[in-house]
Amino acid sequence: MAVTIKDVAKLANVAPSTVSRVIADNPRISEETKERVREAMKELGYHPNFIARSLANQSTQALGLVMPSSADKVFQNPFFPEVIRGISTMAHEKDYALYMSTGETEDEIFEGVVKMVQGKRVDGIVLLYSRIDDEVINYLVENKFPFTVIGKPFKDADSITHVDNDNYLASKEVTEYLIGLGHDRIAFVGGSLNLVVTIDRLLGYEKALRNSNLVYRDDYIVQEEFLKEGGREAVKELLALTDPPTALVVTDDIMALGVLNTLAEMGISVPDDISVVSFNNSMFSEVSRPPLTSVNINIFDLGCTAAKYVIEQIENPSGHVKRVIVPHKLVKRQSCKEKSLQLKTVE
């Protein structure tokens, strides 16, 4: 059995409660005894048992991370390591640890959240995604458990602290950029429509088209998974149309990579035949062929800020709901071209 507060107490000739107070650096303990107790701790190699402390305290100094699906898939998209990087940095600053449950299906993930919350394994939660009709959010709200979401909650957005980009605007700008290059057949390749981010970006895209009196065509809207294969599927669908698009808004770099690959295999050149813009500005957008014009959404900041505000909620439960919009910026590289300069049009 490890050394406990009692062993220290015995050695230092004080009561266990005194040791406890020394650990908490309680000002009502004399410097002398503090010194004596500290020496005893050092001598015995004492370290507090966090579990016991958590039980007495009702606090764990840990943040729970909830991902949209199995780590298996999630970690293939650089978005997640990057948000976690942000969360971790802030967590470290505030001295919190990170806790991840490992569910695979939606149900398992929900179960994982319940275990974290009811099991009191974490003090707060960061949701790394936002989807419509999410039972996780409902559960957290009902239980008044501290949490923040990265992305915009589908409903009750003004009563839930969240950190998001202005995805509507970003997508609108990106589409306008393409329109500005003379494109009028622009397709949208997004992730699942269950994700609020997809909805927002689709809306922005639609708005831009409408503003320019371009037609919004259902067959130009494709939804796939946020993985490379997703991009591959999208291209196949779109190029099978009788009048395929000349430009693509892709909502994720990793999908865009799939798009690029597939296009290359088909002998279609980017940007000579088709222009592509994407989101996330991950390292992939720099190294792809051609380098991708992509929206930098400051993923790291997203994570940092989200962590900051759960911790704030934990430490000051009466605080106010926050809503933070992290700025975005279009980074132009070589995947877009004026339509008139494109060599030929795919038919």
Next chain:
Amino acid sequence: MAVTIKDVAKLANVAPSTVSRVIADNPRISEETKERVREAMKELGYHPNFIARSLANQSTQALGLVMPSSADKVFQNPFFPEVIRGISTMAHEKDYALYMSTGETEDEIFEGVVKMVQGKRVDGIVLLYSRIDDEVINYLVENKFPFTVIGKPFKDADSITHVDNDNYLASKEVTEYLIGLGHDRIAFVGGSLNLVVTIDRLLGYEKALRNSNLVYRDDYIVQEEFLKEGGREAVKELLALTDPPTALVVTDDIMALGVLNTLAEMGISVPDDISVVSFNNSMFSEVSRPPLTSVNINIFDLGCTAAKYVIEQIENPSGHVKRVIVPHKLVKRQSCKEKSLQLKTVE
């Protein structure tokens, strides 16, 4: 206050201990009372408090992850998301959660480990790296705490369960491949020499040179950080030499990416002027220009297996030390060329 075992007991008209036994599905409880208790649990929405259970049990069903440095840097290299993916998959299968502390310096990381262990926050630990003279390993060994390391422990390798590649062999093969292409001026760009993986690969590289009677030159050995910038620095150093290498063994894709970038900026072509092989076979090696010839070290398996064996240690403490070598495979792409076919030699 949440609903506890006592509330359930009251509602079901039994003692708390009975409820506890029902949770554990103790066979000595009659089916009737079990049913009654279960209904009460459902009615109250009872969920066990994991912290309390951990305290009573001395077990947490959680695995601690220890990274080599701040998450900040670590998550920029795709190796780590990928191992975690593997670990997470196995952890999920065995119903364990994951716990990460967030230290930045070596000391903070060590402190984090101590907190995990003494604080009884986790049942076992996976070390995601292996460096020489690592106090973390010493500490874990001294405390007889279950852990596995990904990589080869610097010392006592046969008393520490670990999962590794045969890095010596892999590096030797890779170097021989380059020699086979006619190269005789081959440089080695590795990570920190504190990392055992770097040492092993350097040794393999050296052996291959020696076998072919090529000279081993100190100025052909460069160590940098496992990041893109690392590759950039390496190239600068090597190309400043009077007789620069015609081929590079780079021990990490992300560094190789930096190498490729820098070379491109300098107007030096890969593979026409310089051949490059690297390790990890991450997605970057597929999308880089040119696509990188890289060693697939099966990172996912590394993680999976490491997790599997900590859990085994946890559940069967008397088990035997394991040492697993995960196979590797050279994946040839377009970053290497026979020396005689290279257009010119950089001087």
Next chain:
DNA sequence: TTGTATGCGTTATCAA
């Protein structure tokens, strides 16, 4: 300034 007693929510050991 310090000690005593009790509780945090479980599990486990004895009895019954």
Next chain:
DNA sequence: TTGATAACGCATACAA
């Protein structure tokens, strides 16, 4: 088959 009761290791209200 079930119920008291004592741990588990720490924090804290109350006493001293």
